[in-house]
Amino acid sequence: MENNITMQEEQQSAVQTDRAENDRLRELLREDSELQRQFDRMVSRSLATARGKWERERDAEIQQAALIRDAEREAALEGREAALRSRELRAEALQQLSLKGLPMELADCLRFDDPQAAEISLSQVEKAFRTQVDKAVEKRLRGHAPKSSQQAAFTAQMRSALGLK
Numbered sequence: 001m002e003n004n005i006t007m008q009e010e011q012q013s014a015v016q017t018d019r020a021e022n023d024r025l026r027e028l029l030r031e032d033s034e035l036q037r038q039f040d041r042m043v044s045r046s047l048a049t050a051r052g053k054w055e056r057e058r059d060a061e062i063q064q065a066a067l068i069r070d071a072e073r074e075a076a077l078e079g080r081e082a083a084l085r086s087r088e089l090r091a092e093a094l095q096q097l098s099l100k101g102l103p104m105e106l107a108d109c110l111r112f113d114d115p116q117a118a119e120i121s122l123s124q125v126e127k128a129f130r131t132q133v134d135k136a137v138e139k140r141l142r143g144h145a146p147k148s149s150q151q152a153a154f155t156a157q158m159r160s161a162l163g164l165k
Helices: 002-031 033-099 104-109 115-142 149-162
Strands: none
Touching (some): 002 033, 033 104
């Protein structure tokens, strides 16, 4: 509490000292017109310097904001271009899948980052798909193992006994 009172007293004392100095300066300036002109020039230069600094800072802020807006626009444009490129590559891949007689669902397995990646992934998917189809066909063509001659004779006897051909 005493610190607050002491600080307030110090602030009041400083304000009173500033007022007294300002009053003395005004009195001197009123008495001496040359001193008044010099003071006016100094204040004008200070104001011009401060105004110039403020304008430079404002211009720098405006340029920075313009750069940020340009960067945001460019990023948005690049994003739209990438999405468009991806859709075009997907459409082309769907057409290639159709021409090669492959299921359209395989398009979900492809990459559409760039044309080379799309082409490579399409060839890899096609190779894997064809390999699996070939394996399935071979498995089905194998069928069952041939029956032994005894089993064939038994089957023939059964058929004749039942009257079947």
